[in-house]
Amino acid sequence: MSDEAVVRVENVSVRYNKQLVVDQVSLEVARGSVYALLGRNGAGKSSLMRCLLGLQKPTSGRVLVFGEDVWRHRARLLARAAYVPETSDAPGQLRVRDVVAFHQSMYPTWDQAAVKARLARVGVSETAMVSALSKGQRALFTLALALGSKPELLVLDDPTLGLDVVARNDFFSDFIGELADRGTTVILTTHDLAGVEGIADRVGILQGSRLALDEEVEQMKIDRGQSLEQIFTELTRGAGGLS
Template sequence: MSEGYAGPFIAAEALGKQFGTRIALADVTFTVGPGEIVGLLGPNGAGKTTLIGCLLGFLLPSAGSIRLFGETAAELSPALRGRTGFVPQTMSGFGWFRVGELITYLGKFYAQEPGAPPPWLLDWAGLDPKARVKSLSGGQKQRLAIVLAMRHAPDLLILDEPVASLDPQARRDFMALLTRFCAQEGRSVLISSHILSDLEKIATRAIFMRHGSIIHDTPMARFRTSARWVAAPRDALPQHVSCLAEDRDTGALLVDGWDEASAAALAATLGAAPDVRIPDLETAFLEMTR
């Protein structure tokens, strides 16, 4: 990582992006620190891919700022650019390369050539180094993209729907691989995915986006302990409990900040203990981002 740098790996401040009159991002502010696995959640059109484009320097912000390792994302030095890894939704190009040739070739573009990928990464990918890229299936190409992004042990790994074309076993193995990756020297992951059951198992934090803005940012430990579905009128909630969404079918409220004191206070207000349920990440996502 950047020599002597002790701040967040990602720092976005009031980030905005417009395409003509269309607002793709509005006032996006968040940080990602060492050792975090941050799930970036939102429906199609929420702004996730635009945000990742700004992170990687592919897009310039219309407002605010975004920094990686303390430097403006679009102006990273070659050394810091080499401390990031990126996996796109789909891998394209390089069809005539053989797998082993491509891994070696792209390694030469780093400030310090990373050498051979670690054996455990190649074992996970299970690719024939002599196979041509154009002959690979969609899932095999995605595993190759993951190898290319992780081979140089980046401090920050940015993933845009990386597992959509992987089978369930490959997805499971990859999630275990990400956990192993982050456990080494405080590396971090920002991952956008619609497969929320996978993210719920590994993410340490979840950022929910809708219409280009962040609507909720929570550590997963807090989500598990203080997010609840509560069957109660909104105006009866204790002051320290915030309402995140309402189930349009049942009228139950998705709340944050729930604890034993909340239960006691609401029971006293209603004259009976309310029905309380623990939400899963997918259900919470669906109601929060309608």
């Protein structure tokens, strides 16, 4: 493992009953880089993301985060990482401020002022019930929570799902870029190829449960003379997903 790799995935396979969802995937994510993991629905992106955070144990292989096995040392390693799931996982029966207070207790690095400011900026009231937030508000709320701990590693599972076009563009151009500039390592999955093309340093494409491509974005475009969307379409055409 290179010294600069924050995340190293080693021969990870994920199987649900007899269904192989992720097949022998290996990849590395360098410190401070933005890694985009792409694939069609059901290609195994979310499963790989969960393995990467120690939420799920790979059927075989292992995932090292900050050089340690994340399944074994999840609680300690996640003090330095944050996760934004595809859909908000915050309990709907709580108020926004209760969820924020909970996170404050979890992270010694928690920046309460920054979180409050971010929530105010995106129009999320602290007294609102989580269940009363719109889909977009919930996504932004979840992002704010993830950023509140000033993570060294940020894992985003399709973070722009539910955001309108403007918010989505802002997200990619400013938000992620800013994080990368601060040295935060970012791994994200998305279907928004155009959005990710400008910010990702490296891209991996899952096709048929295998990692079909894992290259530097710029080098890839030079070598193939195609846009990311064209490459993705070419690689995944005809590869039916699970869903």
